[in-house]
Amino acid sequence: MASSTSPYHGVTVSAQRATGIDAFRNFSGSKDPDILNAKAHLTECELGDRNHPDYEGCIRSIIEKEGTDRIAAVILEPVQGAGGVHLPPEGYIEAVRTLCDEHNVLMIADEVICGFGRTGEMFGVNHWNVTPDLMCVAKGITSGYAQLGGVLISEKVRNVIVQYDDVLAHGFTYSGHPTACAVGLKNIEIIERDGLVAHSKEMGDELKKGLQYLQDKHRYVAKPRNLGLLAGFDLMKDPEASLPFHNSVKAANALVEECFDRNLIIRPFDFEEGMNIVAIAPPLVITKQEMENMITIIDEALTAVSSKWD
Ligand SMILES: Cc1ncc(COP(=O)(O)O)c(C=O)c1O
Structure with missing residues (x-):
């Protein structure tokens, strides 16, 4: 379900x-x-x-x-x-x-x-x-450097599905592929060695401040939100009245393109009528300076495109 x-x-x-x-x-x-x-x-x-x-x-x-x-x-x-x-x-x-x-x-x-x-x-x-x-x-297990996904199961589930003396007879051709697994293990080693989980939390706090700055400065920015380095905000015609843009205004797309021209990749979501959400997910190794640069780019891009939305 x-x-x-x-x-x-x-x-x-x-x-x-x-x-x-x-x-x-x-x-x-x-x-x-x-x-x-x-x-x-x-x-x-x-x-x-x-x-x-x-x-x-x-x-x-x-x-x-x-x-x-x-x-x-x-x-x-x-x-x-x-x-x-x-x-x-x-x-x-x-x-x-x-x-x-x-x-x-x-x-x-x-x-x-x-x-x-x-x-x-x-x-x-x-x-x-x-x-x-x-x-x-999946994804973060190798930081995307190799194709690896998995399902982690509890002891309770394992005990029900395990067969033939500890073998789970449910493998795919490339299950447990050694190359991908080696990349995954090295990636986790680096995440732990460099304290990247704590760093993600710390940079998440910086990102929160940056998103707040964007909302304070730009009238179309609504509902800034993040948990660590997973972030997003809405673009709305009138955030206070919860009024979305007219369907013909592809605001999220326009902002993403403007950022792309400035060498920043962010992602638009506009799969529903009136939806204009922008997702931001920087690398876990992002520095405070890079975070500031990212917010500056979004700030400039918003200034450049938002005059078309007035
Ligand atoms: C939350 C979530 N689950 C699962 C997937 C995996 O999808 P697929 O197996 O189709 O690649 C994705 C891919 O983006 C995802 O974002």
């Missing part, structure tokens, strides 16, 4: 169906009736507030409707990445863990974006002291 309206879990069949973004979710037209999509980030509902107006469609309501024996697991991203850099509200991740325990449902954390220091902790779930039953990892 996917846990929100805009999670991203990949584009293979079931992961695609767990993804909440229509453009990806419906890409192949394949169906997996066993994947159900819940609304995300409803802490009170997950804690059991049945009178909450959004209760229908939260994870708890789906478990109640389907029956505990029909729900194997809940999958969520600690921070939603490709869905628009959405941080969970206070208490949410813990509430989902408690809910899963209450109903004997497994909790899967998709740490593909959050893992290996991106958010200022080794894993995203570490921010909330939550231990999932399974974790999907």
Whole structure:
């Protein structure tokens, strides 16, 4: 069961169906009736507030409707990445863990974006002291230098699926590829040696200040947010009135292009009507000076493009 309206879990069949973004979710037209999509980030509902107006469609309501024996697991991203850099509200991740325990449902954390220091902790779930039953990892495990992904499983899960005297008979052609694994091991060694998780947290504090500066200076910048070095903000016609730009104004795209011309790569999200979100995810080794340069570039780029939005 996917846990929100805009999670991203990949584009293979079931992961695609767990993804909440229509453009990806419906890409192949394949169906997996066993994947159900819940609304995300409803802490009170997950804690059991049945009178909450959004209760229908939260994870708890789906478990109640389907029956505990029909729900194997809940999958969520600690921070939603490709869905628009959405941080969970206070208490949410813990509430989902408690809910899963209450109903004997497994909790899967998709740490593909959050893992290996991106958010200022080794894993995203570490921010909330939550231990999932399974974790999907990729990207940061090699810092992208080699193709490696994996699923980390708890002892409880391992004991159920292990076969033939400790062998898991579920391998792919390139499972455990030595080159990728060697790169992953070296990458983790460097992350630990150079204290990059703590550095990500420290630079995240600098990034927060930079985003605040951009919001204070530019009237279209809304909802700046970050956890460590995973950051984003919205561009809106009128942030105070929560008024988005007209659909014809591709503000996020325009800003990203303007930054690209200044040698900075950031990413636009505009897959829904009126959505103009910009995601920022600098390398974990970024210095304070480079962070300042990055904010200066975004500042200049905003000045250059925003006159077209007036
Ligand atoms: C949170 C998350 N999960 C999983 C994936 C992996 O997707 P795929 O297996 O399609 O590469 C991604 C890729 O961007 C992701 O951001």
